[in-house]
Every structure is written in C-alpha cells, then in structure tokens.
Amino acid sequence: MSPHLVFDIAHLLAGAMVLISLMMLYQDRLTALIKVFALQAVALAASVAWQAYAHDAPHLYVTAAIALIFKAIALPLALQRMVTRLGLHRQVETAVATGPTMLAGLGLVGLSLVIMLPVTATSDPLAREDLAFALSVVLLGLLMMVTRRNAVSQIIGFMSMENGLILAATGARGMPLVVEISVAFSVLIAFIVIGVVLFHIRERFDTVDVDALDRFRGGRS
Amino acid sequence: MGGPLIAPLPGTLVSILALFALAALAVPLARTPLGRPLVYGASALISATAFVFGVQGMLGTPATLVLPLGVPWMGAHFSLDPLAGFFLCVINLGGAAASLYGIGYGRHEHAPQRVLPFFPAFLGAMSLVLVAADAYSFLFGWELMSLASWALVVAHDKSADNLKAGFVYIAMASFGTLALMLAFALLAGGGDLTFATLAHAPHGPLVGALVLALALLGAGSKAGLVPLHVWLPLAHPAAPSHVSALMSGVMTKVAVYGFIRIVFDLAGPPAWWWGIPVLAIGGISAVAGVLQALLQSDMKRVLAFSTIENIGIIFIGLGLALAFRGNGLMAAGALALTAGLFHVLNHALFKNLLFFGAGAVLNATGARDLEKLGGLIHRMPTTAVVMLVGAAAISALPPLNGFVSEWLTFQAILLSPALSPWGLKLLVPLVGALLALAAALAAACFVRLYGIAFLGRPRSEEAAQAVEVDRWSRGAMVGLATLCVLAGILPGPVLDALQNAVGPLMGARLPVQTDVAWLSIIPVGESRSSYNGLLVFVFMVLSAGLMALVIHRFASRALRRAPAWDCGFPNADPITQYSASSFGQPLRRVFARTLFSAREEVTMPPPGDSAPARIRLTERDPAWALLFTPLARAVEALAERSNILPYLTIRQYLGIVFATLVALLLVLAIWR
Numbered sequence: 007m008s009p010h011l012v013f014d015i016a017h018l019l020a021g022a023m024v025l026i027s028l029m030m031l032y033q034d035r036l037t038a039l040i041k042v043f044a045l046q047a048v049a050l051a052a053s054v055a056w057q058a059y060a061h062d063a064p065h066l067y068v069t070a071a072i073a074l075i076f077k078a079i080a081l082p083l084a085l086q087r088m089v090t091r092l093g094l095h096r097q098v099e100t101a102v103a104t105g106p107t108m109l110a111g112l113g114l115v116g117l118s119l120v121i122m123l124p125v126t127a128t129s130d131p132l133a134r135e136d137l138a139f140a141l142s143v144v145l146l147g148l149l150m151m152v153t154r155r156n157a158v159s160q161i162i163g164f165m166s167m168e169n170g171l172i173l174a175a176t177g178a179r180g181m182p183l184v185v186e187i188s189v190a191f192s193v194l195i196a197f198i199v200i201g202v203v204l205f206h207i208r209e210r211f212d213t214v215d216v217d218a219l220d221r222f223r224g225g226r227s
Numbered sequence: 228m229g230g231p232l233i234a235p236l237p238g239t240l241v242s243i244l245a246l247f248a249l250a251a252l253a254v255p256l257a258r259t260p261l262g263r264p265l266v267y268g269a270s271a272l273i274s275a276t277a278f279v280f281g282v283q284g285m286l287g288t289p290a291t292l293v294l295p296l297g298v299p300w301m302g303a304h305f306s307l308d309p310l311a312g313f314f315l316c317v318i319n320l321g322g323a324a325a326s327l328y329g330i331g332y333g334r335h336e337h338a339p340q341r342v343l344p345f346f347p348a349f350l351g352a353m354s355l356v357l358v359a360a361d362a363y364s365f366l367f368g369w370e371l372m373s374l375a376s377w378a379l380v381v382a383h384d385k386s387a388d389n390l391k392a393g394f395v396y397i398a399m400a401s402f403g404t405l406a407l408m409l410a411f412a413l414l415a416g417g418g419d420l421t422f423a424t425l426a427h428a429p430h431g432p433l434v435g436a437l438v439l440a441l442a443l444l445g446a447g448s449k450a451g452l453v454p455l456h457v458w459l460p461l462a463h464p465a466a467p468s469h470v471s472a473l474m475s476g477v478m479t480k481v482a483v484y485g486f487i488r489i490v491f492d493l494a495g496p497p498a499w500w501w502g503i504p505v506l507a508i509g510g511i512s513a514v515a516g517v518l519q520a521l522l523q524s525d526m527k528r529v530l531a532f533s534t535i536e537n538i539g540i541i542f543i544g545l546g547l548a549l550a551f552r553g554n555g556l557m558a559a560g561a562l563a564l565t566a567g568l569f570h571v572l573n574h575a576l577f578k579n580l581l582f583f584g585a586g587a588v589l590n591a592t593g594a595r596d597l598e599k600l601g602g603l604i605h606r607m608p609t610t611a612v613v614m615l616v617g618a619a620a621i622s623a624l625p626p627l628n629g630f631v632s633e634w635l636t637f638q639a640i641l642l643s644p645a646l647s648p649w650g651l652k653l654l655v656p657l658v659g660a661l662l663a664l665a666a667a668l669a670a671a672c673f674v675r676l677y678g679i680a681f682l683g684r685p686r687s688e689e690a691a692q693a694v695e696v697d698r699w700s701r702g703a704m705v706g707l708a709t710l711c712v713l714a715g716i717l718p719g720p721v722l723d724a725l726q727n728a729v730g731p732l733m734g735a736r737l738p739v740q741t742d743v744a745w746l747s748i749i750p751v752g753e754s755r756s757s758y759n760g761l762l763v764f765v766f767m768v769l770s771a772g773l774m775a776l777v778i779h780r781f782a783s784r785a786l787r788r789a790p791a792w793d794c795g796f797p798n799a800d801p802i803t804q805y806s807a808s809s810f811g812q813p814l815r816r817v818f819a820r821t822l823f824s825a826r827e828e829v830t831m832p833p834p835g836d837s838a839p840a841r842i843r844l845t846e847r848d849p850a851w852a853l854l855f856t857p858l859a860r861a862v863e864a865l866a867e868r869s870n871i872l873p874y875l876t877i878r879q880y881l882g883i884v885f886a887t888l889v890a891l892l893l894v895l896a897i898w899r
Contacts, residue, residue, distance in 0.1 A: 117889070120896045145889070152878060152885045 012060045013135075019053035020139040023173060024115060027146035027166060031111050032104045036094050036158055040085045043162050047077035050169050054176045057136075066176055073172065081165065081197060088201055089158060102153040114145040136173060143170030155215050157207065161200050168193050235283040236290040236307040239315065239358055242277040246270060246351030250344050257340035263333045270347045271326035277354060278319040284312025285727055291360060291423075298363050304421045306360035309727035310492070313568060314357050314484040317575045320710075321477035322350040324703045325469040328583050331699030332469050335590050341382040342467055349375035349473065353481050362411035362420035366404060369485070373400035373449075376478060379470045380462045392461035399448050399458040406445030407485065410438045414493055425493045435494055439501055442489040443508065449482035451535045452542060453512040454850035459535060460519070464527035464595070468586025471527055475534040476578035480571050483541055490549070491564075491732045499648055502550025506654055509546050510661035512539030515822070517668040521675065521814050522825060522846050524807045526585045526595045529676055530578065533621065536665055537574040540636065541567050543658055547639045548733065550651050557735035559642040562750050564729050565722060565737055566635035572721065573620070573628040573714060580617040580707040584610055587700055588680060591693035597807035599687040600680040606693040609701045611681045613708040618677045620711045622670035626764035628714035631748075633666055634758055638750050668814065675810045684801040716760035718748050808844055815844075823847060 026046040033039040051074035058066030122138035147167030151160045172189070233241075249269050256262035284290075289308035297303040307315070329346065336342055352375055355368030377400065381393035413434050414425045430438075448455035463475045490497070516535030523529045544567025551560035587610045588603060589595050604611040620627035623634075640662070643655035685691035695701070714721055719740035726736040740748045747759040808815075812827075819825035825846040832838040875883070 114889070117892055117896060121892055125895075145892075148881075148885050148888065152881045155878070 016053065016056055016060060017135050019049055019056055020136050020173060022049045023053065023169065024139050024142045024146070027143050027150075027170075028108065028111050028115075030162070030166060031107050031146065031150060031153075034104070035096075036089045036156070037086065039159060039162055040082050040089065043085075043166060044078050044082040046166060046169055047073055047082075050173060051078060053173060057176045069172070069176060073169075076193075077165070077169065084197070084201070085158065085162070088204070092158075092204070094156070094158065107149070107153050111146055111149055114149060115142040118142040118145060136176075140170045140174030143167070143173060146170075157200075157204055157215075161197065161204075165193060165197070233280075234290060235280040235287060235312070236292050236305060236358065238280040239277055239284070239307060239354065240292070240294075240305060242273050242280065243351045243354050243358070245273050246347040246354070249273070250346075250348035250351065253343040253347065254340070257343040262343060263336075263339055264330050266343050266347065267326045267329040267333060270350060271323050271330070273347075274319040274322035274326060274350060278316055278323060280307075281312050281315030281317075281319055284315060285309045285724055286312070297367070301361065301363075301419060301421070303364045304360040304423075305358045305364065306422070307358055308731070310487065310732065311357045311484070313725065313728045314480060314571075315354060317480055317572050318350075318353050318357065318477050321473060321480075321575050321579050322353075324579055324583075324707055325473050325477075326350075327706070328472070328586070328700050328703035329469045331697035331701075332467070332583075332586055332590065334697070336467060338382065342379060342470070345375045345378040345382075346470065349379060349470070349478075353478060356481050357484060360422045362408075362415070362422075362425070365422075365485075366408060366411070369407065369481075370400075370404055372478065372481065373397070373404065376462075376466070376470070376474055379466045379474075381465075382467065382470075383465070386465075388461075389465040392458070392465040395458045396462040399455065403445045403448035403455075406441045406448070407489070410441035410445060410489055413438050413441070414489075422488075422493060426495070430495070432498060435498065435501075438494045439490055439497075439504070442486050442494075443504065446482045446486035446489070447508070447542075450479045450486070450538045450542075451482075451512070451516075452508050452538060453515045453535065454854055456512070456516070456535045457848060457850050457855055460523075460528050460531040463531040463534065464525065468527070468582055468589060471531070472579040472582035472586070475531060475582060476575045479534060479538055480575055483538070483545075483567075483571055486542075487545065487732070490545075497549050497553040499550075499553040500650070501553050502546045502548075503650060503654060505542055505546030505549055506658045507546075509539045509542030509544075510658040512536065513543065513665035514539070514661050514668070517665050517672055518814075518818050519823065519846075519848070520672045521668060521811045522819055522823065522844075524597045526588065526597055526600075526676065526680065527582070528595075529597075529672065530581050530585060533581075533669065533672065534574075534578060536669060537570065537578065537621070539665065540633065540662065541570050541574065543567075543662055544570060544632075544636050544639065546658075547636070547643075547655070550646060550655070551639075551642070552733055554646050554648065554651070556642070556645055557733055558737075559639060559645065561726075561729050561733040561735040561737055562635065562642070563639035564733055565725050565750075566632055566639055568725050568728065569635060569718070569721065570629075570632035573632050573711075576707055576711050576714065577617045577620040577629060580613060580704055580711065581621065583700065583704045583707070584614040584617060587696040587704070588693075590696055592687070592689040594687065594689055597676065597679045600685070600690045601683045601687075601801065601804065602681070602685040602690060603693055604681040606690075607681075607695045609695060610704065613701075613704040614677060614681065616708040616711055618673040620715065622673045623666050624670070625758075626712075626715045626760040626767065628711050628718070631715060631718045631758065631760065633662070635750055636662065638756055641755075642751065668818075671814060675807060679805070679807045679810065683804050686801050686804070686806075712764075716764045717746060718758075718760060719743065719746055722748060722750075808842075815846075819846060823849065 023046055026042060026049055030039060030042050030046070033042055051070045054066055054073060055070035058064065058070060118141035119138045122141055123134060126134045126137055144167050147163045147165075147170060150163030150166065154160055154163060168189070249266060253262065253266045256266055284307040286309070289306060291304065291306040294303045294305065326346075333339060333342070349372065352368050352371035356365060356372060359365035359368050377393055377397050380396055381389055383389050384393075411420060411425070414428060414430065416428055416430060416434070418424055418428055443452070444455065448458075451459040459475075463471050466474060490501070513536050516532050516537075516539055520529045520532035520536065523532060544563050547563035548560045548567065551557070551563055585595065587607065588600065591603070591607060591610075592600060594600060616627065620629040623629040637659065640655055640659040643652065643659075646652055646655065722737060722740045726739075730736045737750055743749055743757075745759060746761050747757045749757040815825050823846040825844065828843045828845075830841045830843070832840060
C-alpha cells in the first residue's frame with residue numbers, strides 16, 4: 007500500500023474524532039450525547055488499529071480492542087442505564103448557547119493546529135497530524151466539561167478528553183501496554199466512582215445539576 | 228577496661244529511632260489494655276538509656292556522624308558535643324520521669340490512642356533537635372517536636388478551649404520555625420547548611436544582629452519569652468499533665484538549646500550590645516510571668532506562667548553571658564552561662580515535679596481550680612511532701628537546687644561593675660532588681676499555691692474525698708524531689724560537669740568545685756562569696772530537730788481540745804477561709820492594676836435581698852491587646868480580601884483550568 011494512502015486513512019480517522027468531538031458540543035439530549043460518544047470511541051478504536059497496522063505494532067491492537075470494548079460498548083451502555091435510572095433521558099440541557107460553543111470549539115481546533123504543527127516540524131507527518139488532532143480532542147473535551155451543567159455530560163467530556171490522550175499516545179509510536187491498560191482501568195475506576203457519587207448527589211439533592219451543589223454550598227456564583 | 232560499650236552518638240540515634248518505632252507500635256497497642264504500661268515503660272527505659280548517653284556525651288569529646296538520609300546531596304549530619312550532651316541529659320531525665328509517671332497517670336486517660344503514639348514521638352523529636360548538626364535536620368526535628376506536642380495539646384479536643392489553645396500554639400510554632408529558618412539562611416549566606424560550616428561562615432555585624440533578633444523570635448517564641456508567650460499558658464495546661472510537664476519543663480529547654488546553639492556557637496563572637504535585648508526581655512519575662520501566675524486560680528495555669536518566669540531567669544543568665552563575653556570578660560561570662568544552664572536543669576526537675584503533683588491533684592479531685600481544693604495534705608501525704616519540696620525549690624529557698632542557680636545568677640550580676648559600656652552598667656543592676664522581685668513574687672506565688680491546695684480545710688466535696696495517687700506516679704515524683712534536694716546540697720559535681728559545655732562556648736571555665744573543702748562552691752573567689760548547701764541543710768535539720776525536741780520535752784504535756792476562735796462568726800464554713808484570689812489580692816492591687824488591667828467588680832445585693840454578694844476579677848494580658856489581636860485582625864482582613872478562590876463554583880474552577888490552559892497555549896502560539 008502506498009504511504010500516501012496510509013497517511014490519508016490515518017488522517018481521516020483522526021479527523022473524524024475531532025469532528026465527532028465537535029458534534030458532541032451541540033448534543034443537547036443525553037441519550038444522543040452518549041451515542042455520539044460511543045461513535046467517537048469507535049473512531050478511536052479504528053484509528054488505533056490503523057496505527058497498529060501502519061506501524062506494524064501488534065500491541066496497539068490490544069489498545070484498540072480495549073477502546074472498542076470498554077469505551078464504545080461497555081461505558082455507553084452503563085451511562086445509558088445510569089441516565090435512564092436517573093430519569094434524565096428526556097431532559098434538554100443548555101448552559102451556554104450552541105452557536106458560541108461551536109465557534110469556541112472551532113477556535114480551539116485552529117489553536118491546536120497552529121501550535122502543534124510548528125512544534126513537531128521535525129517528526130514524521132503522521133505523528134504531526136495525529137498530535138494536532140489529539141490536542142483538539144482534549145481541548146474540546148475540556149470545553150465540554152466547562153460549558154455543561156449536568157454531571158453526566160461532564161463525565162462524558164472527561165472521557166472524551168481521555169480519548170484524545172490515547173490518540174496522542176498511539177500517534178507517538180504507541181505507549182507501553184502496561185501504561186495503556188492502567189490508564190484504561192483508571193478511567194474505568196473514575197467512571198465507577200463518579201457514577202456512585204452521582205447517585206449519592208441525586209439522592210441528597212434530587213438533581214445532578216452541579217449548579218445546585220454550588221447553591222447548596224452557598225457559593226457566590 | 229576499654230571505652231563505653233556503645234559510642235554515645237550512635238547510641239543516641241538508635242534511642243531516637245527506637246522512640247519513633249515505639250510511636251508507630253503504639254498505634255495498635257493503644258487499643259489493648261497492656262498498651263499503656265508497655266509504651267510508657269518502654270519509653271522510660273529508652274529515655275533512661277539516652278540519659279546515660281547524654282552523660283557520656285557531656286563528659287566525653289565531641290563526636291560527629293553523617294548518615295545518608297534527608298536531603299540527597301548533603302545527607303544528615305549529627306553531632307554530640309558536651310552542650311548537646313547536657314541538654315540530652317535534661318530532656319531524657321524529664322522524659323524518663325514523665326514516662327514513669329504516665330504508667331500510672333495514663334490509667335485515667337479516656338482516649339489513650341490519642342496520646343500514646345505521640346508521646347514517644349515527642350520525646351524522640353526533642354532528642355533529635357539536640358543531636359542535629361545541620362540546619363535541615365535541626366528544623367526537621369524542631370517541627371516534628373512542635374507537631375507531636377500540638378497533637379498532644381489537642382488530644383482532648385472536646386473542649387473548645389483546647390482547640391483554641393492548639394490553634395494559637397501551632398500558629399506561634401510555625402512562626403518560630405520560620406524565624407529560625409531565616410536565621411540559618413542568613414548565617415549560611417549561600418554556603419552549605421551544616422553547623423560546622425555555619426560556625427565559620429564570615430558575616431557582617433548587621434547579619435549578626437539580624438540572626439540574634441531572629442533567634443530571639445524563633446527560640447523565644449518556643450521558650451515563652453514575653454511578648455511571644457501568649458500560647459504557653461493556653462497550650463501547656465491543655466495537654467494531659469505528664470505532657471504538660473514535658474512541654475513546660477523540657478520542651479522549653481530545647482528552645483533554650485536552640486538559642487544557645489545559634490547565638491553562642493554559630494553566630495560567632497558577640498558584639499558588646501548583644502546582651503542588652505536578651506537581658507531586658509529576660510527580666511521582663513521573669514516579672515511578667517510570675518505576676519500573671521499570681522493572678523491565676525487554675526493550678527496548671529499557675530505553673531505554666533511560672534515557666535515563663537523561669538525561662539526569663541535562664542535568659543537573664545544567657546544575656547549576662549553574652550554581655551560579659553562581648554566585653555571580653557570570659558570568666559564572668561562562664562559563671563553567667565553556668566548559672567543559666569544550671570537553672571535549665573533545675574527548672575526541668577522542679578517544674579516536672581510540680582506538674583506531676585498538679586496532675587495527681589487533678590486525678591484525685593477532678594479539679595484544677597485552687598478555689599475547689601484545700602486540706603489535701605491529710606488525704607495525699609506523699610504528694611503533699613513532694614509538692615512542698617518542689618514549691619520550696621522553685622521559690623529558690625536554700626538548701627534546694629533553685630537557690631543555687633539563682634544565687635549563681637546574682638553572683639554574675641554582682642560582677643557587672645567590671646563591664647565598661649555604661650548602658651550595660653546601668654541595665655544589669657536593674658535586671659538584678661527585676662530578678663530579685665521575681666524571686667520574691669515566686670515565693671508568694673507558691674506559698675499561695677501550696678497553702679490553698681494542701682493546707683486549710685477542703686473547699687469542695689471532691690477535695691474532702693481525695694485519695695493518694697498510684698505507686699508509679701508517686702515514684703516519679705519522689706525521684707524528682709530527691710534529685711532537687713541532691714542538686715541543691717551537692718551542686719559541685721553538677722557545676723564541674725557543666726564546665727565541659729561552658730568551656731568551648733565561652734573560652735573560660737569556672738574553677739573546679741569538687742576540690743573545694745567541705746563541698747562548698749566558690750564561683751569567683753573565696754574573698755567574694757561561697758555557698759555550702761550541705762551545711763545549710765545540716766543546720767536546718769539540726770535546728771529544726773532541736774526545736775522540736777525542746778518543744779516536746781519542755782512544753783506542757785497537758786492537751787486541751789477547744790473550739791477555734793471564730794471571730795464572732797459561728798459555724799464557719801470552709802468557704803470562709805482565705806481563697807486563692809483573696810491571697811493574691813494585695814499583690815494584684817499593687818502590681819497588676821496598671822500592667823495587666825486587673826479589675827475587681829463587686830456586686831452587692833440590695834438591702835433585704837438574701838442573694839450572695841459577688842466579686843468578679845478580670846485581667847488582660849497586654850501582649851494580646853497590643854500585639855496579637857491587631858495582628859490577627861490585620862491578617863484576617865488581608866486574607867479575606869486576597870482569597871477569593873474557596874468560594875467559586877465547580878464550573879468556575881474548571882473554567883479557570885481551561886482558561887489557563889488556553890492562555891498558555893496562546894502564549895506558545897504567539898511566541899513562536
């Protein structure tokens with residue numbers, strides 16, 4: 007296969023992740039948001055698998071499998087159950103309007119490209135593009151955590167950030183499998199802990215809107 | 228016979244390590260019934276061992292050791308010279324006595340797991356400060372000592388007073404450590420921080436003056452010098468009694484050690500005026516401490532304030548030593564330093580003893596308030612006798628040890644005409660007058676304490692039902708009382724041993740005292756003064772015995788019991804006795820009215836009303852009003868204004884993180 011094709015497919019998959027991150031920004035229903043998140047995980051798995059093939063690094067297939075099983079299937083299912091049990095699946099949430107958020111997101115993508123491309127001028131083009139996209143995904147995830155009020159969408163923002171980190175790590179010739187697995191596990195644990203906390207919050211305050219917590223704490227928002 | 232089996236410095240380090248290990252072990256042990264005797268017993272043994280090492284260190288040659296611990300590129304330096312050895316003796320003597328006392332006293336502790344682990348850690352940390360030979364180890368031990376004692380102060384955290392005491396204490400302790408840290412940094416001036424280098428690092432007169440000021444602030448705040456003493460009367464009584472004894476009798480000595488180490492050893496030769504601030508602060512502390520002790524009715528608070536007085540006396544000795552040495556009078560300086568160090572030992576002995584006694588009274592009656600005690604001499608004979616010894620010793624009565632050290636301090640003061648600067652010539656006699664006043668007031672204070680608590684009739688049901696304390700506690704108290712008497716009647720050997728520590732610091736020694744006939748001590752010269760504790764002791768025993776004999780032999784044997792003259796008030800209650808506040812009233816009116824704004828308010832019921840008249844006494848420490856309250860207000864206002872971070876919402880926090888990240892990335896993007 008020609009190197010151009012390898013590059014183009016990697017570019018396509020990583021670009022798809024950024025696109026999906028932008029898609030997440032304007033989902034105002036949680037069910038839809040979870041589905042988009044699952045889609046991003048699928049894109050991540052595909053991208054990692056493609057890197058494994060392109061770099062001939064078989065251990066990355068494991069990473070891809072972990073991403074597929076945990077992030078694209080297990081976590082979304084669990085989140086979906088959680089949302090149903092919390093009774094949030096019909097809710098529409100808006101914190102910051104979609105338009106400005108999208109504009110900010112586009113700005114972030116531009117910023118990460120502006121930063122990453124000159125910094126990594128010497129490394130191979132595949133890694134360059136991947137790193138730039140990965141930084142965009144991280145920043146978009148963070149943006150999502152900042153703009154959302156619902157704790158569940160903040161979790162999703164957090165995990166989408168982590169997707170970006172994995173993309174960056176695999177782009178840079180992969181990270182050790184042990185690190186990979188432990189990161190996956192820590193995210194899983196974080197998910198469980200946050201889930202438990204969420205239910206407790208819900209029990210205590212009858213909502214998972216984090217602003218309610220601030221009001222209860224007497225914050226000067 | 229070769230040398231000692233274990234060299235004293237490694238031995239001390241092993242003891243310290245053993246104490247820390249014991250502290251860790253005490254966590255699980257505290258929950259078992261055997262934990263208390265085991266932990267206190269073990270710490271008593273370890274302290275006794277370390278005491279022996281201290282004696283060896285005091286009499287032997289200095290030793291040093293570098294261990295690959297602590298800061299990576301320099302390791303941890305330790306050394307044991309005679310000065311550290313002397314303080315090691317004092318601290319571990321106090322520690323062993325307190326551990327022994329704790330075996331019995333700890334039985335009444337309702338939350339042993341909050342006391343047991345910190346007690347050995349506290350002891351170990353204090354010894355660690357003494358053997359440290361670089362600034363890092365020193366400050367590490369110092370801070371550990373502060374934290375462990377803080378944990379002990381707030382051990383009984385149910386009472387708001389204790390929590391407040393802990394807060395004030397930890398704030399002052401942190402401030403003190405900061406001051407010491409700055410002092411070390413100034414001394415080092417960029418070089419490395421071992422004491423060996425610091426002692427020879429060149430520095431100008433300004434740096435020396437700053438170091439003196441910082442050492443006074445840092446060590447003085449720990450020792451309880453006025454006006455940095457405010458935490459002491461709060462924190463010392465709040466801890467369990469054997470810990471109060473350690474904090475008051477022993478931990479303040481570590482602070483004195485820190486001061487001596489920095490100012491006498493590391494800061495180089497003193498300027499002529501260095502003695503002036505030390506003398507002034509010492510004199511003020513002595514008088515202010517004992518005056519406030521006279522105003523208190525809480526037994527442990529009386530003792531805590533009296534600690535301030537004694538620290539003042541010690542610092543008078545140190546100030547004299549600085550003044551003499553700064554003006555080239557080495558022999559006189561050696562006398563003053565010896566007096567100060569001897570008072571360190573003496574105060575550790577009798578203050579521990581008195582705190583143990585106060586703890587015994589507290590256990591027996593549940594009361595620390597003097598107004599609820601009385602007549603305990605009948606119910607607690609052993610405690611009463613040892614407390615009498617302690618009270619006489621702290622009041623500087625011959626033939627006890629307190630007299631010897633204060634007498635030596637006065638001898639040093641009498642040498643002051645030899646000083647050439649007029650400032651010192653005038654100041655030293657003034658300080659002498661303050662010292663005399665403090666000694667007299669201390670006697671009044673302890674007559675009051677002892678008379679109200681142990682003599683007369685019980686002022687409460689609990690005092691009437693008091694029972695003598697357990698054997699271990701009595702053993703510790705009797706042991707300390709014996710040492711008080713011994714150090715008083717045989718001061719010669721102690722003075723000689725002290726010369727090892729004094730010699731290198733002052734470049735002069737006192738004449739050897741054990742050569743003097745009849746166990747007298749002659750600090751300066753036969754023509755000037757000499758003192759023989761044994762002679763005084765024998766004279767007192769003989770004359771008192773003779774008097775008793777005469778009375779019993781020649782007085783009338785006819786015994787007649789009759790009602791006491793009741794001044795026209797039949798059925799006198801115990802409450803009509805002299806109370807602690809009535810005893811203190813004359814002195815309060817004379818001295819404390821302006822100094823501590825002491826006020827008395829009497830509310831009389833209207834005629835015909837049968838309600839009791841009430842008297843309310845108030846006093847105010849000027850240090851709080853003039854220094855600490857405004858300071859605390861300023862800090863609070865500043866913090867309130869500058870600190871908005873704790874009040875943001877979760878999203879605002881995330882937003883700050885996000886904005887920072889984006890801003891940094893932008894900087895990066897633009898910069899390139």
